[in-house]
Amino acid sequence: MYSMAQTWVSGVMESLSGTNNISRHSPRQVAIVGGGIAGLYAGLLLQSKGVAVHIFEANDRVGGRVWTYRFNDDKEQFFEAGAMRIPKSPIHRPVLDIISFVNSRLGSKHVETVPYILHSTGNRVYVNDRRRDDGSNFSLSDLNSLTAHRLGFDLPQPYTNMTATGLLEPIIQPFVKALQNDFTIGYNEIMKYDDLSFRMYLRSAAQWPPEVIDFVELMLSQSNQYSLGFTEVILQNMDFSTREWFTIKDGMDRLPNAMARIIGPQNITLNARVRGFAELPSGGITINFDSSAAANPMDTVFDNVILALPPAAIRSMLTHRPRWSPTKEAAIRAVHFEPLFKLGLRFKTRFWERVHRPSFGGQSITDLPSRWVVYPSNGMGTQGPGVLLTYSWMTDANTWLPLSDEDRIDLALRDLAKLYLKEINVYDEFIEGKAICWSSNWSCGDAMFLPGQHTAYARVLATHERGVYFAGEHLSRHHTWIVGAIDSALNTVRDMLNDQSLSFLS
Numbered sequence: 001m002y003s004m005a006q007t008w009v010s011g012v013m014e015s016l017s018g019t020n021n022i023s024r025h026s027p028r029q030v031a032i033v034g035g036g037i038a039g040l041y042a043g044l045l046l047q048s049k050g051v052a053v054h055i056f057e058a059n060d061r062v063g064g065r066v067w068t069y070r071f072n073d074d075k076e077q078f079f080e081a082g083a084m085r086i087p088k089s090p091i092h093r094p095v096l097d098i099i100s101f102v103n104s105r106l107g108s109k110h111v112e113t114v115p116y117i118l119h120s121t122g123n124r125v126y127v128n129d130r131r132r133d134d135g136s137n138f139s140l141s142d143l144n145s146l147t148a149h150r151l152g153f154d155l156p157q158p159y160t161n162m163t164a165t166g167l168l169e170p171i172i173q174p175f176v177k178a179l180q181n182d183f184t185i186g187y188n189e190i191m192k193y194d195d196l197s198f199r200m201y202l203r204s205a206a207q208w209p210p211e212v213i214d215f216v217e218l219m220l221s222q223s224n225q226y227s228l229g230f231t232e233v234i235l236q237n238m239d240f241s242t243r244e245w246f247t248i249k250d251g252m253d254r255l256p257n258a259m260a261r262i263i264g265p266q267n268i269t270l271n272a273r274v275r276g277f278a279e280l281p282s283g284g285i286t287i288n289f290d291s292s293a294a295a296n297p298m299d300t301v302f303d304n305v306i307l308a309l310p311p312a313a314i315r316s317m318l319t320h321r322p323r324w325s326p327t328k329e330a331a332i333r334a335v336h337f338e339p340l341f342k343l344g345l346r347f348k349t350r351f352w353e354r355v356h357r358p359s360f361g362g363q364s365i366t367d368l369p370s371r372w373v374v375y376p377s378n379g380m381g382t383q384g385p386g387v388l389l390t391y392s393w394m395t396d397a398n399t400w401l402p403l404s405d406e407d408r409i410d411l412a413l414r415d416l417a418k419l420y421l422k423e424i425n426v427y428d429e430f431i432e433g434k435a436i437c438w439s440s441n442w443s444c445g446d447a448m449f450l451p452g453q454h455t456a457y458a459r460v461l462a463t464h465e466r467g468v469y470f471a472g473e474h475l476s477r478h479h480t481w482i483v484g485a486i487d488s489a490l491n492t493v494r495d496m497l498n499d500q501s502l503s504f505l506s
């Protein structure tokens with residue numbers, strides 16, 4: 001989209017002269033490091049206030065963790081390697097608003113939303129090798145009767161005759177309802193338990209035996225997620241209790257690409273990994289980045305910089321960056337990101353839509369390494385080849401890391417063969433696959449804080465250091481979501497411009 005050699009030097013450098021003495025609250029030129037949603041959103045906000053921006057992005061594309069992997073240019077032959085679905089809830093409203101904003105600039109249907117299906121009754125439930133008496137696999141239509149006992153778990157009374165949802169709902173609902181009624185009040189309520197992991201809360205407050213926790217975690221989450229902070233798991237449950245969802249027609253990457261188009265290609269340098277930056281005694285900031293462009297303009301002075309980066313990317317800067325307070329450095333070093341792994345698999349047909357109990361969207365659940373098999377909500381009912389994906393988080397994601405791509409595909413096909421038994425020969429159907437290992441990326445996956453980390457680190461992480469500002473989903477209260485990246489960008493620009501009245505773009 002934008003070539004590596006598109007140097008910003010000519011456009012930006014001339015207009016930079018004499019910017020050194022600009023006060024913190026009236027920047028004229030801002031460098032943004034990272035072209036994910038947080039960096040792009042901060043860029044649009046600043047431009048809307050007349051501030052010139054330049055985005056440095058290490059990758060050859062914008063979007064960061066919003067990445068649509070396309071096997072080819074044919075319709076629907078893609079999967080979402082990163083973000084794939086947005087809850088239609090007031091908290092996620094800013095995502096719809098930014099879509100309206102880009103459409104108002106680029107044409108009414110530039111970025112179109114389509115419904116995302118979270119549950120489909122045909123989705124398989126396959127754990128402990130348990131099947132119906134007729135040998136077929138359980139599906140979500142059975143969920144209300146899938147007790148621990150029926151699924152082969154040996155739990156004590158009274159838990160054994162209960163379903164995972166039946167167990168969890170009464171525990172989380174009061175918190176979820178409080179958050180939905182008034183997010184700030186609800187957030188303050190759940191923060192009272194921030195020092196606990198969700199597992200500890202279930203042990204101490206709900207008095208669940210460990211094997212009951214394991215059962216519910218297996219069915220409704222991924223391995224060891226309940227060892228994360230109580231706050232994170234409750235917030236995640238709040239989002240997943242949303243009934244209506246949407247995704248973006250023809251791929252989520254249409255959103256960051258549209259945002260970048262409005263910002264302007266001359267204001268974005270791709271393949272520009274920032275190696276470090278220096279703060280001048282006069283208050284300006286210079287950026288040092290890798291680029292094949294002839295000039296690496298170390299002498300260009302920006303008024304401020306926004307590091308719209310996951311913490312690991314800040315820590316892995318190769319040359320210089322300032323050292324901040326021990327607490328800030330501890331926060332950057334320690335906040336927890338969970339590993340995420342996705343494997344897109346392309347088949348000759350959308351066979352999952354034509355089996356006896358079809359899946360139109362949603363996901364199957366299994367205790368096999370694939371854990372979740374996600375069916376596309378785009379192109380449902382169409383003929384010809386189709387793409388589904390397997391999706392693993394936390395410890396389940398780690399299973400896939402040491403494997404070669406060939407082994408990953410073999411393992412996933414073996415799992416799918418168990419889900420589809422004799423109905424479909426998945427090996428005959430298979431065309432190609434693509435593994436996306438977020439653990440080998442700076443972000444690792446998504447921010448999911450450990451017990452106590454919201455309390456200890458949230459504020460200090462987001463606080464600016466002289467002319468250096470920070471953005472990214474991990475700095476908001478909505479970790480793991482696009483809206484978190486947007487939210488953090490709004491907060492950082494408000495802080496930089498000293499303008500709390502600044503609102504979301506719409």
Ligand SMILES: Cc1cc2nc3c(=O)[nH]c(=O)nc-3n(C[C@H](O)[C@H](O)[C@H](O)COP(=O)(O)OP(=O)(O)OC[C@H]3O[C@@H](n4cnc5c(N)ncnc54)[C@H](O)[C@@H]3O)c2cc1C
Binds near residue numbers: 033056445471
């Ligand atoms: C597998 C997966 C599934 C997800 N599912 C959903 C979902 O369904 N719905 C949802 O709303 N959200 C989802 N998310 C979360 C969402 O994608 C993120 O919260 C959001 O995109 C993060 O944006 P960001 O700008 O904070 O960070 P990023 O997108 O990580 O952006 C950071 C950018 O900085 C760049 N960079 C790193 N180091 C440097 C450097 N030194 N110099 C220059 N550039 C650098 C990176 O290349 C990247 O482009 C998912 C994420 C993943 C990984």
